[in-house]
Amino acid sequence: MQVVWFKRDLRISDHRPLFEAALRDGPVVPLFIVEEEILQAPDSSALHWDFQRAALHDLDRQLRALGAPLIIRQGEAVAVLEEIRRDHGIAHLWAHEETGNGITYARDRRVRRWARDSGVPFTEFPQNGVVRRLKSRDGWSQLWEKRMAEGVTPTPVYLPPHGLATVALEPAAAARATRRDAQETLESFLAGRGLRYTREMSSPVSAEMSCSRLSEYLAWGLCSMREVVQQTRHRAARLASEAAPEAKLWRQSLRSFDARLHWHCHFMQKLEDEPRIEFENMVRAYDGLREGEFCRERFEAWKQGRTGFPFIDACMRYLVANGWINFRMRAMLVSFASYDLWLHWREPALYLAQLFRDYEPGIHYSQFQMQSGTTGINTLRMYNPTKQGIDQDPDGSFIRRWVPELAGEPEVHQPRRPTVDHVAAVAYARKRLGEIRRLDSSRTEARSVAQRHGSRKRTPGRRPRTTPPAEQGTLFGD
Numbered sequence: 057m058q059v060v061w062f063k064r065d066l067r068i069s070d071h072r073p074l075f076e077a078a079l080r081d082g083p084v085v086p087l088f089i090v091e092e093e094i095l096q097a098p099d100s101s102a103l104h105w106d107f108q109r110a111a112l113h114d115l116d117r118q119l120r121a122l123g124a125p126l127i128i129r130q131g132e133a134v135a136v137l138e139e140i141r142r143d144h145g146i147a148h149l150w151a152h153e154e155t156g157n158g159i160t161y162a163r164d165r166r167v168r169r170w171a172r173d174s175g176v177p178f179t180e181f182p183q184n185g186v187v188r189r190l191k192s193r194d195g196w197s198q199l200w201e202k203r204m205a206e207g208v209t210p211t212p213v214y215l216p217p218h219g220l221a222t223v224a225l226e227p228a229a230a231a232r233a234t235r236r237d238a239q240e241t242l243e244s245f246l247a248g249r250g251l252r253y254t255r256e257m258s259s260p261v262s263a264e265m266s267c268s269r270l271s272e273y274l275a276w277g278l279c280s281m282r283e284v285v286q287q288t289r290h291r292a293a294r295l296a297s298e299a300a301p302e303a304k305l306w307r308q309s310l311r312s313f314d315a316r317l318h319w320h321c322h323f324m325q326k327l328e329d330e331p332r333i334e335f336e337n338m339v340r341a342y343d344g345l346r347e348g349e350f351c352r353e354r355f356e357a358w359k360q361g362r363t364g365f366p367f368i369d370a371c372m373r374y375l376v377a378n379g380w381i382n383f384r385m386r387a388m389l390v391s392f393a394s395y396d397l398w399l400h401w402r403e404p405a406l407y408l409a410q411l412f413r414d415y416e417p418g419i420h421y422s423q424f425q426m427q428s429g430t431t432g433i434n435t436l437r438m439y440n441p442t443k444q445g446i447d448q449d450p451d452g453s454f455i456r457r458w459v460p461e462l463a464g465e466p467e468v469h470q471p472r473r474p475t476v477d478h479v480a481a482v483a484y485a486r487k488r489l490g491e492i493r494r495l496d497s498s499r500t501e502a503r504s505v506a507q508r509h510g511s512r513k514r515t516p517g518r519r520p521r522t523t524p525p526a527e528q529g530t531l532f533g534d
């Protein structure tokens with residue numbers, strides 16, 4: 057019996073573990089384990105589980121069509137696998153590598169140990185550009201390119217049935233959580249919505265339509281990174297021969313989009329290489345900087361969108377309602393929590409992890425550390441929330457919609473009974489962070505962070521340009 061263990065890879069196409077299992081003798085058991093430890097974790101939420109459940113129902117439908125329904129089991133992974141081994145035997149266990157949080161990291165180690173001890177061959181394949189046991193960041197971009205250029209793994213046409221029992225999975229409320237939705241989202245972006253991507257990604261008003269909105273599909277693996285990269289490049293290649301008036305705009309947008317697909321793995325690689333950054337400052341010299349001054353009242357005001365800064369509050373309330381917000385607004389919310397409210401990043405990170413339907417630990421913690429100034433290698437980016445509101449929501453319609461108590465006001469951008477004085481707060485933050493940044497010990501650590509995690513410049517003239525700008529001293533993201 058070949059067991060294929062599905063985790064954050066809820067698809068049948070470009071799925072190497074499933075493909076390899078189907079080539080071997082014997083029934084194929086597609087397995088998903090519902091793990092209480094993950095569901096109860098402080099970075100998990102009903103939003104994630106609902107999306108996953110909807111995707112699992114769809115995955116089961118696709119697998120049934122091939123001959124082998126999805127088996128859902130509940131429990132600790134090793135216990136579940138051992139039970140299947142004992143009752144049915146496992147000739148081979150197949151899975152994708154996962155760059156997850158501390159819980160899934162420890163779980164994967166336990167499963168590897170169990171497989172070794174019980175003599176079950178266990179093979180894991182990479183599923184994006186993240187490289188396991190990476191020795192050095194030199195040449196990483198080339199490795200990423202190589203992986204993305206490899207052929208998409210064919211979908212098996214038949215899976216020998218297994219006859220194993222499954223537990224029923226409750227229905228899910230999540231809309232748009234199927235493979236078809238992932239494909240339509242990519243197609244509509246590449247065929248039309250993405251035209252003004254570069255210009256419209258920064259405002260939450262235009263980003264909703266003009267950004268790809270692929271993040272949740274990538275995070276839960278409804279499509280593979282390689283599929284997205286290849287379809288994007290296919291579209292770019294077709295454009296190269298088109299003389300349409302919009303071709304130039306398209307080329308610009310697709311270049312920016314392609315770069316962000318690369319960044320997806322670039323950020324995840326940081327957590328893969330250093331799992332501790334989920335919990336600890338990347339540069340330890342920042343330890344103790346904010347922890348002792350954590351103000352619960354401020355944190356609650358930020359969480360509820362009641363800081364008195366209309367644009368911050370509108371963005372937070374929009375995020376709570378939609379499970380998504382664009383990059384710049386995520387960065388601004390974190391900047392506000394970290395600099396204006398002087399909150400250590402860990403609790404805000406857990407809160408936003410729960411709110412993001414696309415929660416991807418590798419991107420999340422790396423971005424959080426970057427936006428709160430603890431990486432030692434990135435320019436401090438302190439957003440002025442009032443200016444952002446004026447720039448990104450000039451007529452105030454977004455603020456009026458999401459902060460309805462201001463709906464009748466003629467002017468909505470200026471703070472109303474603000475929790476803090478922005479100018480004084482960022483001056484304080486800059487001073488405190490600067491003091492640490494200038495320490496010899498912090499500089500030494502920052503150099504090793506740059507060596508370990510910093511992006512490397514690409515050969516000039518090579519396309520696509522994927523060197524993350526912030527790591528050269530400017531804004532990283534949009």
Ligand SMILES: Cc1cc2nc3c(=O)[nH]c(=O)nc-3n(C[C@H](O)[C@H](O)[C@H](O)COP(=O)(O)OP(=O)(O)OC[C@H]3O[C@@H](n4cnc5c(N)ncnc54)[C@H](O)[C@@H]3O)c2cc1C
Nearest residue numbers: 267268269270271316319320383386387414415416420423
């Ligand atoms: C504090 C903070 C936390 C974040 N947490 C997450 C997270 O948990 N999961 C997540 O997928 N993204 C996260 N991001 C990155 C980014 O905001 C989202 O990927 C993006 O907003 C998703 O919308 P989209 O799919 O329409 O993006 P698009 O702009 O259409 O980009 C396409 C894809 O590229 C990747 N991408 C885009 N921007 C970035 C970036 N700056 N860094 C890394 N990858 C990027 C994503 O996979 C995204 O789906 C975070 C950003 C910040 C500032």
